Amino acid sequence: MGGHLVEITSQSEDDFVRSLGTGPSHIGLNDIDNEGxxxxxxSGNLAFGTFTNWKVGEPSNGGSGEDCVEIRAQGRWNDVPCSLTRLYVCERPIIFV
Structure with missing residues (x-):
């Protein structure tokens, strides 16, 4: 359907995703290719220098291999293993007909 994992670029978008009430959910941010x-x-855009909402102490790469990012129920982000089973939040462009 033309969607992809959500790219959160502002506090209002972060608040909206959190308001969905999905609990811990994968978002479209990772450091798979280059740790940190x-x-x-x-988009391929770097998160550095743009909006982020990391939980205090994150990203931590705790235990190593935490290359994907989840949004927690409180709206803060945490790095987790990509293999961790989580819900996910997608977005897609608005299509006018």
């Missing part, structure tokens, strides 16, 4: 360099999957 978080990139949005859909």
């Amino acid at each position: 360099v978080h990139v949005w999957i859909s």
Whole structure:
């Protein structure tokens, strides 16, 4: 359907995603290719220098292999293993007909 994991670019978008009430959910941010360099999957934009909402102490790469990012129920972000089973939040462009 043309969607992709959500790219959160503002506090209002972060608040909206949190308001969906999905609990911990994957978002479209990862550092799979280069540890510590978080990139949005859909656009390839770096998270550095743009809006982020990391939980205190994150990203931590705790236990190593935490390459994907989730949004927690409180709206804060946490790095987690990509293999961790989580819900996910997608977005897609508005299509006018």
